[in-house]
Amino acid sequence: MADAEGHPETAEIELGQVLSALSDPLRRQVIHELLHSEPGIERTCTSFGLPVTKSTRTHHFRVLREAGLVRQVDRGNMRGVTLRREDIEERFPGLLDLIAQDGV
């Protein structure tokens, strides 16, 4: 079962949902940036500088979260976004490498 914040467990992560999430260029950019930052880094949604409004931003991060690609933790004022690197690697080995190496 997914937890209260809408994160699927590792075993529940579905390929179709992950591929859908990653087919959007903005969301791919987010994952790309996280992959090229230090592992485990926590960022705000805003810090990615997506060229969309706040509400659209929320939408994209929800898609990423529900697909199981990122985790969002409550930090009072903000919500820390972290990449579920190990989970994805365990479930779909090599997938993140493709995103990391794209557009190089």
Added chain:
Amino acid sequence: MADAEGHPETAEIELGQVLSALSDPLRRQVIHELLHSEPGIERTCTSFGLPVTKSTRTHHFRVLREAGLVRQVDRGNMRGVTLRREDIEERFPGLLDLIAQDGV
């Protein structure tokens, strides 16, 4: 440049387009079947038994073709569908393994 039949060259295959193509369950099923058949096998669109009409089938195979995932050659009466296994593997190594191993 793409050839007359709308197949992108290997270097032109774009990750976004590939992920979009693979985010549809029917199209993923096609690739899945091709991956579990003998390499280089040529099949008709109909042979996959997709639960949609002819025109919808044409639509899905066009998406796969334009994304660079399959090749379609004219065989007079029919059009042979083959998986671009090596091309995809060269461009996005490991991607096809994820599809092959999905739903097992």
Added chain:
DNA sequence: ACGAAGGTACGAGCTATGACGAACCTATGA
């Protein structure tokens, strides 16, 4: 106390996508 910043929720609009039927083309085979 209170404004500013990060986020969410909801409703609305527009576009993209998947699905269909009908008409059509081409080759195979009876």
Added chain:
DNA sequence: TCATAGGTTCGTCATAGCTCGTACCTTCGT
């Protein structure tokens, strides 16, 4: 010759997805 089978094209429809604005909540810093 001519029906049948595999595909394509076109037009249409419905739904899903991305976008926005507005309103709202919460916390941090002044």
